[in-house]
Amino acid sequence: MLVKLAYGKTGYTVELPDNYNIDMIEPRWVESVPDEKLAIITSLRNPYNSRSLADLITSVERVAIVFSDLTRATPYHIIIPALLGELQNIPRENICFFCANGTHRPVTGDELVRILGRDIVMNYKIVQNDANDLSLHKYVGRTSSGNEIYLNEELLKYDLKILTGFIEPHFFAGFSGGGKALMPGMAYIETIRYNHSIANLSLENVSWGITTGNRLWEDIMEAAEFVQGLFLLNITLNKEKKITSVFSGDLRTAHRAGCRFTKDSAMVPVEKLYDIVITSNSGYPLDLNVYQTVKGMSAAAQIVKTGGHIIIASECWDGIPAKSDYEMILESVNSVNELMDFIQSREHQLKDTWQIFFQAHIQQRATVHLFSDKLDHKTIEKAFLSPVNDITGVTKMLAGEIGPGADICVIPEGPQTIPYLKK
8 A cells, every 4th residue: 555645845655554454534635726816816806705905905005915934835926926916006115025934933035035936026025024023013902811912013004914825724723824924923922922822722622623712713813803904815725735715805704714615625533543643744845844743743643542653754854943942942851751841831931832832742642753854863853753764664563563453544644634533
């Protein structure tokens, strides 16, 4: 049995014996729209609960376009030309692109070209959010949960803010897209830290596919709605990274429709837990580092038995990454069991702790094995993960230890598919 895991830009093929008890979990296939650019234009002209984008810009002078960094597979080579076509009456100098870095590292010049294209980089103003600089952010309000919201002040000067991105299940915000472009994307570190706090992450409804009743998601959307002049442009993708639908217009209405569409195709109920779950981190660009790979681990952890094994293939060409809070925390402790104590005692000093929080929970329940042909074993072990040279060989070894009744599940697309146990 040959299985191709989403890995880097090329994929990684694993051969598993046909006599194993193997279940395959993949998202329901959704055909891409016949003409991706036309689908975007049509949505912009017929948005959810909003005037068309062309009508909106008749009363504005300056437009901000908020875009995702390299950790997201948003197809901007299709989105941007369609979007700019509808903004043709706005002078080029009055349009600014804002990179929603959140707590991620700045995007390099070459990466900006890969995301937006050389023409945009050469001819438009681009601002990257620096979450660590309070002077670049402005207080806009306090959410019902008590979060003081500081957002990028330069962005707030623009009359219309177009929030772009794509919607997929998210392991603590429920779904990506929507208000996440503003918070954490364009927010100050203290605002992000409050939202991503251990207290919030520990709540029952803070999980994959849940929005209503998810305090962390509600905090995100409430923060976004402090801002005037918002227009959402979110898309959904299939496993070929092709656009399957477009959701634009009013922030809540359009995002809600996109979440419904995504849940129907990407979330899969299963009947049992598994001894071994083989998965990926969705391939390029999400599998750029170990930090992001925690998402793939979390998706697999939904259906692994206590004491079971997660085998994840993630390229990690960007390393841990180096000089991040994540790397510093990993280097500061000697075992998985110390991770949670470390972040709980120092949470107020750290930029973000979500990945350590989830990684610690996952590894206290199951052993996580990482395959990466870009990382040496020492680096993988520094993250308290078990290095893998050969996924097929490790699977055979583990299945042999468990016995002939070992239940194995393969999730080739990683967190593009979210399995959940039927209740």
